[in-house]
Amino acid sequence: MKGKPLAKMAFLATLVLLLGLKSEPQAVVDLMRQGNAYHSKKEYSAAIESYRQAATLMPRSALPLLRIGRIYLAQRRYESAGEAFGQAYERGATEEALAGLGAAYAGLGDGERAIRCWRRALALNPGNAAVRYCLGRLHLRRGDFQAAQQEFEALLAQDARNPAAHYQMGLLLAGHDPKRAAEHLAKALGFQTGSNWVCNPIGESYSSADAEEMLAALEEVGREDNEARAAALLGVAYLERGELSLARRQFETAIQLNPEYADAYAYLGHIQGQAGQYEAGWDNLEKAITLEPDSVLANYFLGVYYRSLGMGKAARARFWRAVNLDPYNAALCVDLARAYLEEYDYLAAEGWFRAAVQRAPNDARFQLILAQFYVDHIYKVEEEGLPAALKAVKLDAKSAVAHDVLGWAYHLTGHWEEARIHLQRALALDPDLARAHYHLGALYAARGDVEAARREYRRAIDLDGEGFYRQRAEKAMEELEQ
Numbered sequence: 001m002k003g004k005p006l007a008k009m010a011f012l013a014t015l016v017l018l019l020g021l022k023s024e025p026q027a028v029v030d031l032m033r034q035g036n037a038y039h040s041k042k043e044y045s046a047a048i049e050s051y052r053q054a055a056t057l058m059p060r061s062a063l064p065l066l067r068i069g070r071i072y073l074a075q076r077r078y079e080s081a082g083e084a085f086g087q088a089y090e091r092g093a094t095e096e097a098l099a100g101l102g103a104a105y106a107g108l109g110d111g112e113r114a115i116r117c118w119r120r121a122l123a124l125n126p127g128n129a130a131v132r133y134c135l136g137r138l139h140l141r142r143g144d145f146q147a148a149q150q151e152f153e154a155l156l157a158q159d160a161r162n163p164a165a166h167y168q169m170g171l172l173l174a175g176h177d178p179k180r181a182a183e184h185l186a187k188a189l190g191f192q193t194g195s196n197w198v199c200n201p202i203g204e205s206y207s208s209a210d211a212e213e214m215l216a217a218l219e220e221v222g223r224e225d226n227e228a229r230a231a232a233l234l235g236v237a238y239l240e241r242g243e244l245s246l247a248r249r250q251f252e253t254a255i256q257l258n259p260e261y262a263d264a265y266a267y268l269g270h271i272q273g274q275a276g277q278y279e280a281g282w283d284n285l286e287k288a289i290t291l292e293p294d295s296v297l298a299n300y301f302l303g304v305y306y307r308s309l310g311m312g313k314a315a316r317a318r319f320w321r322a323v324n325l326d327p328y329n330a331a332l333c334v335d336l337a338r339a340y341l342e343e344y345d346y347l348a349a350e351g352w353f354r355a356a357v358q359r360a361p362n363d364a365r366f367q368l369i370l371a372q373f374y375v376d377h378i379y380k381v382e383e384e385g386l387p388a389a390l391k392a393v394k395l396d397a398k399s400a401v402a403h404d405v406l407g408w409a410y411h412l413t414g415h416w417e418e419a420r421i422h423l424q425r426a427l428a429l430d431p432d433l434a435r436a437h438y439h440l441g442a443l444y445a446a447r448g449d450v451e452a453a454r455r456e457y458r459r460a461i462d463l464d465g466e467g468f469y470r471q472r473a474e475k476a477m478e479e480l481e482q
Contacts, residue, residue, distance in 0.1 A: 062093035400430035
């Protein structure tokens with residue numbers, strides 16, 4: 001996808017929109033333009049309000065509702081997106097409304113309905129590359145590899161230079177046809193037009209690094225003489241990229257090749273637990289422990305399994321075992337600390353968060369985790385949290401989250417100016433960081449600057465795709481109105 005054609009397409013889309021509105025009252029045209037301007041700046045709440053007003057003035061037009069649906073998808077508010085696209089469908093929008101409904105259903109975990117919507121959209125327009133890509137990705141995640149391959153092959157038949165389709169084909173073929181997989185991954189690198197490329201409307205993006213890392217993984221697998229270990233190595237590469245269905249296939253293959261392969265059972269059990277297949281996951285994790293009681297991996301994954309079921313004490317015991325087996329592993333210390341944190345044992349949690357930093361004193365990630373523990377839980381902020389946050393920024397001055405944590409620590413300890421400086425620095429580094437907008441809003445609210453607080457709270461509401469800071473900001477906005 002080249003920059004200039006995309007820019008031309010955006011211009012043409014805007015032109016078509018304006019031509020379609022030519023017969024509408026000027027107020028409607030102005031509302032749509034206003035909504036588009038807000039949308040482009042990710043000021044989603046204001047954009048939705050403009051589009052809703054336009055939808056009221058244009059009771060037969062689906063266009064404002066389609067725009068609203070897109071915004072809700074961007075915010076991962078899938079139920080609201082589904083409602084907007086459903087209303088757009090009722091107003092006559094078919095292909096785009098069906099595409100949006102499919103994305104909404106996929107986000108809600110209803111794969112069957114998503115597939116039906118996307119197939120209906122493709123029946124109307126077989127050349128819709130974005131919908132075909134989404135369909136292929138959903139088939140892949142569900143483990144229907146043949147159906148996924150058919151969709152990506154169809155994409156490449158339409159556009160042989162589509163880098164994301166080549167990347168997906170590389171993933172699909174790596175396990176049984178590494179030569180063809182490498183060819184597709186090389187093409188993904190060759191056809192990409194910049195350091196990053198995005199090819200679909202469901203929030204996925206890939207970069208040259210993804211293709212390069214998969215090529216490197218294939219080379220490593222090719223050098224491994226042990227077939228079971230080779231299968232597992234590729235499974236780990238898939239798992240690192242969140243490709244659970246492909247990873248699962250590799251670990252199942254590794255177990256078929258070597259029924260005594262403890263790590264393969266551990267990985268497979270972990271993946272099954274992630275997928276909600278708890279009984280099968282438990283069986284495979286127990287098999288791994290039986291085969292190799294001192295396996296760090298098996299004990300760690302069993303701890304993760306217990307934690308996912310809310311069995312805090314059992315999880316802590318497994319994390320303890322893993323740490324004892326690998327005492328210099330900082331990441332294991334963090335998991336043990338979080339197990340204590342879930343039981344509100346702040347003293348023990350603090351000890352293990354600090355232990356992680358001691359094991360990796362120059363790793364900014366663990367220093368930031370320690371600072372977040374103190375600041376996010378408002379625990380020993382002045383004596384421990386503020387120094388920890390200062391060190392986190394020192395280790396990684398370009399981390400927006402580190403500056404946000406430091407800014408919030410300054411706010412909690414009464415240092416207004418320093419708090420403002422670091423929160424604004426966080427947003428300069430990452431303008432879409434919802435937590436920093438929320439914290440800056442709280443800072444302004446505490447200073448009595450209600451308008452500035454509202455502005456920052458609205459940005460947090462617009463940008464938080466997880467919902468945590470959105471909900472807190474919405475509550476804070478309500479309190480401002482009282």
